[in-house]
Amino acid sequence: MEANTQNLAHQAPFPSDRWWVAGFGWELKDQPLARTLLDVPLVLFRTPDGQVAALEDRCCHKELPLSLGAIEPRGLRCGYHGLLFDCQGTCVEIPGQEAIPAKARVRSYELRERDQVLWLWHGSTPDSRPDSEPPAYPFHTDPAFRFGGDMVHYDAPYQLVHDNLLDLSHLGYVHVHTIGGNPGLHMNAQMKVTQDGEVVKVVRHMPGSEAPPTYAQAWPFRGRIDRWQEIEFHLSHLRIWTGAVDEGDAPLDDPQRGGFHMRGFHGVTPETHASCHYFWTISTNPKSNVEEVTRIVVDQTARTFLEDKEIVESQWRNQQRFGFRPQMDIHVDAGPNRARRVIRQLVG
Known part of the structure; x- marks a missing residue:
């Protein structure tokens, strides 16, 4: 068993700079969805106006999973101290505090919906951006x-x-x-x-x-x-x-x-x-x-x-x-x- 574990630990990374399936559009309702994809713990959600988003599932304050929070018109609110993050991972509100530090943000990921399929862009670097649209599925x-x-x-x-x-x-x-x-x-x-x-x-x-x-x-x-x-x-x-x-x-x-x-x-x-x-x-x-x-x-x-x-x-x-x-x-x-x-x- 130990040899098998070591084998897994040394496997190559997953192919990057491409779209991977993250789920289906109908899964995103009125609650955030926690899902680990490609070794990355994510929270997926849809805002009331229909925008889909994927963020690192970790508040930058006390590290509670953001998937335990609540969806609001402007984004996702942490369920511990109420920090509100928009779809790009930027903190736009800290309750009781006017100044928002520049480091008050979490990593965001490109998430797009096409033909009811949710597609996540898995980049080779944090700055990698999609070079194509997600695949279509006409059926x-x-x-x-x-x-x-x-x-x-x-x-x-x-x-x-x-x-x-x-x-x-x-x-x-x-x-x-x-x-x-x-x-x-x-x-x-x-x-x-x-x-x-x-x-x-x-x-x-x-x-x-x-x-x-x-x-x-x-x-x-x-x-x-x-x-x-x-x-x-x-x-x-x-x-x-x-x-x-x-x-x-x-x-x-x-x-x-x-x-x-x-x-x-x-x-x-x-x-x-x-x-x-x-x-x-x-x-x-x-x-x-x-x-x-x-x-x-x-x-x-x-x-x-x-x-x-x-x-x-x-x-x-x-x-x-x-x-x-x-x-x-x-x-x-x-x-x-x-x-x-x-x-x-x-x-x-």
Whole structure:
């Protein structure tokens, strides 16, 4: 166990000068939200006029977490002595004292909201500023889709979650009652792995499949189906497009193919080197019974992610128990291994 702890202590820093997922817009209501991201304890909040902000979760006076304070029109008020901080971390009021020292401030972080996703800029220096807008995710606003989502906390390193999402061959074994299907079909799926810069893409086709439970409940398939899985790895998040058409109805490489679609957004953000946050949504295109089908897809997707959590956390505990031994690779590891190489290159 000691060797494992030392290994974690000497890991490279997280890739910087880029946007990471911090949560979802609907999480910011009338109370501040404490969340550690990339080893930084933060408080996230939304002012009454709709502005989102992220500050270091520490008052500069007596170091009470600012997340224990209260949101006001001008910012966030500390719950100990009432110092009021604006969205840039500057103290704008000290109750009972007119003069405000110049050092009365806390560090602020760039936080932006786009398509209901909260994005945090993780800079290499305190002065680093965004050089781009956060990524768009149109399936949260596309009228043809309905979506839902949540956050799952993992007591495991973030790259183990990447491994899990980039290798969907496990569906037939782990998700038998939802999106699984025949294990042999998953393990023998036609697979193509490509890379464009930092983006890794895994495409898997499974023609002539039996519809798994979630698919059968959500779409009126006539019989056997042709399934696809397209996984796109970006450092801060993955986009997974899965679905199916009736067997023979459309080529699986046709970008305009119809049928049943599930568009998954997967923001995987380190909390520490040994834990992470997994922010997910699933968007789908109901053909009928819109509310009921959306509920089925979202609820069963949530179930699969809890199944994945059990697998990944058990895997991590076993790695700690046995020590970091060399692992053998099999054919389904091509995508995860590419993603790991990308991260190694980014952190130097």
